[in-house]
Amino acid sequence: MFDGPRVPDLDPAERRARLRLARTPRIGPVSFHEALAHFGSALAACRELGGHPEVRIADEERALTALGGRFLVFGDAAYPAALAALPDAPPILSAVGDIGLLGRQTLAIVGARDASLAGRRFASDIATSLGAAGVTIASGLARGIDAAAHEAALASGTIAVLAGGVDQIYPPQNARLQKSIARQGLLVSEAPWGTPPVARAFPRRNRIVSGLSAGVIVIEAAARSGSLITAQRAAEQGREVFVVPGSPFDPRYVGSNSLIRDGAILVRDVNDILGVLGRPQCLSQPLVKPAQKPVDGDTGKVLEALGAAPTAVDELVRRCQVSAATVAEILLALELEGRLERHRGNRVSLI
Incomplete structure (x- = not known):
């Protein structure tokens, strides 16, 4: 989609000037590109506007190099072509890891932070299948x-786009994962070294996640979520939007189902994605599993009352006319079998 003639390397002086221009206060991505168009080059723009001090650029570059990273400047041969085509393409990306991943077809997978076990499992299965097909997985x-x-x-290729600087560990729970991606995949950020991840930076990060990708796969997006912002940016950028459907009673799928209603591509398994990309299809497990064999007795009553949408345990007891102790025993057995997920507020759902 973004193949074309190789972009020649930037002249070193112009490249340095682009670094200075991009780090100049009040110069954002759009004004950076406007300045290039107006002045004809970053060298000319810096002569007129001043530009960020060279010594600070050198300090940041030394720190980035010590982490095993490098700058990718807009116009560099290694700068991702998919991103360069955007009007608000990041002037600079700090990159740590395998920049070769930027030359492969990429799909983004995004979704709920408070994801269900079933959602996380499906995200893992989709990422594994796409990786086996040679697709790089991007996310935030x-x-x-x-x-x-x-x-x-991790094994097949993944790109993590950060809201803060590449030296910032966020969220803390993903510290080990972030270090693993730096070794085996690729970390990228448009934020300067040492910049903490503030709230306004996340929507800007999301446009890079979608901009790097041929399409975005949404799994569990609530009514107002960052995943919906990413999907919206993907559509604006001319990318495909793939969505995994869910129960209308589960708030984690309200945004997802709305995207499907508005024309996004419904995803049952990886073949729904590969088909759109023109890739050979593969054997995969469908999202909608075959129905389980009927179960009699109290267990059958509980299974019949359960579904993908979280249900209060007290409601199960009332609906099934079974003692609370029996329901608790059945739920524990289902959980041990990997068929049940527990939620806040003493609610449960089938996987």
């Missing part, structure tokens, strides 16, 4: 769906 290194996708794609 958040808890839940993002982390599950990154973990599954």
Whole structure:
């Protein structure tokens, strides 16, 4: 989709000027590109506007190099072509890891931080299958769906886009995963070294996640969530939007189901994605599992009352007309079999 002639390397002086221009206060991605268009080069823009001090650029570059990273400047041969085509392409990316991953077809997987076990498992399965097909997996290194996708794609190739500087560990729960991606995959960020991940940086990060990708796969997106922002940016950027459907009673799927209603591609398994990409299809487990064999007795009553949407345990007791102790015993057995997930507020659902 973004193949074309090789981009020649930037002139070293112009490249340095682009670093200075990009780090100049009040120069964001859009104004950076406007300045290039207006002045004709970053060298000319810096002569007029001043530019960030060279010594600070050198300090940041030394720190990045010590971490095993490098700058990717807009216009560099190694700068990702998919991202370069955007009007708000990041002027600079700090990259730590395997930049060769930027040259492969990429799909993003995003979703709820407070993801269900079933959602995390599906994200892992999709990432594994896509990785086996040679697709790089991009995401934002958040808890839940993002982390599950990154973990599954470590061996095949994954890109984590950070909201803060590449030296910032966030979220703390993903510290080990972030270090693993730096060794086996790729960390990228447009934020300067030492910049903490503040709230306004996450929507900007999301546009990079989608911008690097041929499409975005959404798993468990609530009514107002960062995943919906990523999906919206993907659509604006001309990327495909794939969505895993869910129960209308589960708030984690309200945004997901709305995307499908508005025209996103419904995903039952990895073949729904590979088909759109024109890739050979593979054997995979469908999202909708075959129905279990009927079970009689109290266990059958509880199973019939349970579904994908979380249900209060007290409601199960009332609906099934079974003692609380019996329900607790049945739920424990289902949990040990890997068929039950527990939620906040003493609620449960089938996987």
